[in-house]
Amino acid sequence: xxxxxxxxxxxxxxxxxxxxxxxxxxxxxxxxxxxxxxxxxxxxxxxxxxxxxxxxxxxxxxxxxxxxxxxxxxxxxxxxxxxxxxxxxxxxxxxxxxxxxxxxxxxxxxxxxxxxxxxxxxxxxxx
Numbered sequence: 001x002x003x004x005x006x007x008x009x010x011x012x013x014x015x016x017x018x019x020x021x022x023x024x025x026x027x028x029x030x031x032x033x034x035x036x037x038x039x040x041x042x043x044x045x046x047x048x049x050x051x052x053x054x055x056x057x058x059x060x061x062x063x064x065x066x067x068x069x070x071x072x073x074x075x076x077x078x079x080x081x082x083x084x085x086x087x088x089x090x091x092x093x094x095x096x097x098x099x100x101x102x103x104x105x106x107x108x109x110x111x112x113x114x115x116x117x118x119x120x121x122x123x124x125x126x127x
Contacts, residue, residue: 014080014083014084016078016079016080017051019079019080019082019083019084020050020051020052020066020079020083021050022083023079023082023083023086024049024050024052024066024079025050026086027070027072027119028066028070032046032049032055034057034059034060034062034064035062035064035068035069036057036060036062036064037057037059037060037062039057039058039059039060041055041057042058045058049066050066052065052066052079053065071115071118071119072112072115075111075112076108077104077108077112081102081104081112082112084098084101084102085098085102085109085112085113085116086116088101089113089116095109095110095113098113
């Protein structure tokens with residue numbers, strides 16, 4: 001991509017907390033459910049979830065992290081990188097260029113893009 005703005009992109013431009021909140025909102029929407037029993041997370045526990053902290057299901061007792069049970073649970077990419085991939089890929093930037101911008105291997109970026117594409121086909125259904 002020859003766009004000079006895209007070429008100057010750096011993941012450090014993105015605030016980590018905002019990226020985590022934005023990505024998790026994209027991934028789950030406003031309905032956060034336990035990956036074990038599917039019970040909705042209590043309203044008072046939702047902010048903790050969006051802070052990336054361990055959440056607790058009051059229904060079954062399961063403790064879980066926000067990416068647990070999602071296609072990104074084993075990802076080595078951080079929230080800044082995931083948000084950047086989602087944004088840049090959505091703008092038409094290729095995985096090759098994204099990999100170069102984020103200084104990551106193309107295989108990691110391509111894997112994330114495949115997961116994003118699958119979620120979009122499923123209309124981001126819950127896990």
